[in-house]
Amino acid sequence: MAIEIERKFLVDHEQWRLLTKPGGKHYRQGYILSDDIKTIRVRVTDELGYITIKGKTKGISRLEYEYTIPVNDGIELLNNFAVSELEKIRYCINYEGKVWEVDEFLGDNQGLLVAEIELESETETFKLPPWVTVEVTGDKKYYNSALSVNPFNRWNA
Template sequence: MGVEIERKFLVDHEKWHQADKPNGVHYQQGYILNDDNRTVRVRVTDTHGYITLKGRGTSNMSRTEFEYEIPVADAKALLKEFAKNSTEKIRYCIPFGGFTWEVDEFSGSNEGLIVAEIELNDEQDNFEKPHWITTEVTDDERYLNSNLATRPFKDWH
């Protein structure tokens, strides 16, 4: 069984915009199933498509996850025909301190939200935070991508 262990943090906008970073990748993702216990997500970039199944884990930090690459055309069709709601973002992958930070700059209804995630091998892993990291929001379910698709940042910020 696949398990994803990740922590989420908000990002200081000013420090982030001044930081040296690689080009980002545009993601559109939609949810075919989205309830309190599980999600089925379809994600598309310009060159890749994915379908991901996530379950409720032992904590907000650890969840079951199964992700599979699918043809881009199939992913686009699934988004169009089956996704009930969606989000868009630019993702930047930043190597730092032996880990890769994934920083998402959201657009659309989540414009203004920048969230950084770090995937860990164990919930107890120690890691160094880049200078642009601020508040941890791992336990705040409003920041789950699946929740941002149904209750966007603009509605509660």
């Protein structure tokens, strides 16, 4: 059984701008299905495609199954079956022995920066990088599936 244990945080724009970081990877991702119980997501980069099935979140954990697929299959699935989409640049940053994935959102989510850390257990401790601010774990409006239908730039509209 594959279990994802993840926490999410907002990122300070000024600190992020000043940070020396590796190159990011562009993601286009869409949702074939997304409800409170399960999510089926397709994601493509320049090199690979992925299909991911996620279960209902309980605490900070949920079932997750992810498989690589040919990039052309991923593009066809997005074009023909996705009911919502988003795009982002993902940066992987090593900090104090942990990998942080920082998503810089594009399009209607431009201006949103979210950092995620995957953990081995719900009680695992870790150090926060100086560019991390407010924790948003469990705040559904920051789920990528939610951002694909209710983008960040429409929240105050």
